[in-house]
Amino acid sequence: MKTKKQAKLILEGLERQHPDAQCELDFATPFQLLVAVILSAQCTDKRVNEVTPKLFADYSTPEQFAEMPQETLEKYIFSCGFYHNKAAHIISAAKDIVGRFGGKVPSTIDELTTLAGVGRKTANVVYAVAFGGNAIAVDTHVLRLANRIGFVKSDKPVDAENALMKAFDPEDWSAAHHALIFHGRYVCTARAPRCDECMISEYCDMYAEAQKRR
Ligand code: SF4
CATH class of the missing domain: 1.10.340.30 (Hypothetical protein; domain 2)
Structure with missing residues (x-):
């Protein structure tokens, strides 16, 4: 599990990697x-x-x-x-x-x-x-990343939501949600995570375990 300090550093890394992270759906209302x-x-x-x-x-x-x-x-x-x-x-x-x-x-x-x-x-x-509320919506990307990085060990979205809400400050919830989704879409993809390009690898449990096995 991650400390609040680690969560902050993870969010900073994600925001550096995905400065444009936001909702990509088009809507007017x-x-x-x-x-x-x-x-x-x-x-x-x-x-x-x-x-x-x-x-x-x-x-x-x-x-x-x-x-x-x-x-x-x-x-x-x-x-x-x-x-x-x-x-x-x-x-x-x-x-x-x-x-x-x-x-x-x-x-x-x-x-x-x-x-x-x-x-x-x-x-x-x-x-x-x-x-503009504070919330962390857990979709397939957020669930996968929450497990890979090490915020939670569970396949239940509600567990990931609770763990992420605990790790991040409420005012960061929405930013964390969008940054995790972008990371899941463009770097930490389901089939082939691009760990060599990842700006948060030093905080990632899955990456640490892969390094140990080398
Ligand atoms: S180090 Fe690899 S597994 Fe970990 S978050 Fe980055 S891309 Fe995903």
């Missing part, structure tokens, strides 16, 4: 971000950004999505994969936002996680990116 995050599950942000301009040009508000036939939405989002479930989740969330929150996306994690079709990861991203 909190609701559009919510839709984009749901679409991004098991799909690249690039693909989502190819799909959403046409979708948001034709349908943009929770009210419009709440009224949308599921088959219509499925045609727009087909190329994002899992389109049937994603369409159902988006329409359920839109109906909930209209029915329970007056058409406005709620701005707390507790409320966001009560929306139909919205899991903790999605709620955390919307809370942090749309509303």
Whole structure:
């Protein structure tokens, strides 16, 4: 496990390596971000950004999505994969936002996680990116890196989220989340981590173990 001091140094290294780390999904409103995050599950942000301009040009508000036939939405989002479930989740969330929150996306994690079709990861991203809240959303990259670096030893996202929230100061949570995602996408990839290019290798448990075996 990492100390707070090590976590700070890790974040500094990640920010040096990825000075542009930020949400890569395109959106204009909190609701559009919510839709984009749901679409991004098991799909690249690039693909989502190819799909959403046409979708948001034709349908943009929770009210419009709440009224949308599921088959219509499925045609727009087909190329994002899992389109049937994603369409159902988006329409359920839109109906909930209209029915329970007056058409406005709620701005707390507790409320966001009560929306139909919205899991903790999605709620955390919307809370942090749309509303500027402090949160660490754990996707596949963050979970993998939290284990490789040595913040946690668990395959459960909630364990990684808790360990990372403990290690980093709250005001650094969102920065850490984006920096870890960028590192997972571009350096510490699932199949072939590029440890020789990594600016945090000196703090990484997986790297230390690999050096011992040499
Ligand atoms: S040293 Fe290698 S395994 Fe560790 S974080 Fe960097 S790229 Fe990933």
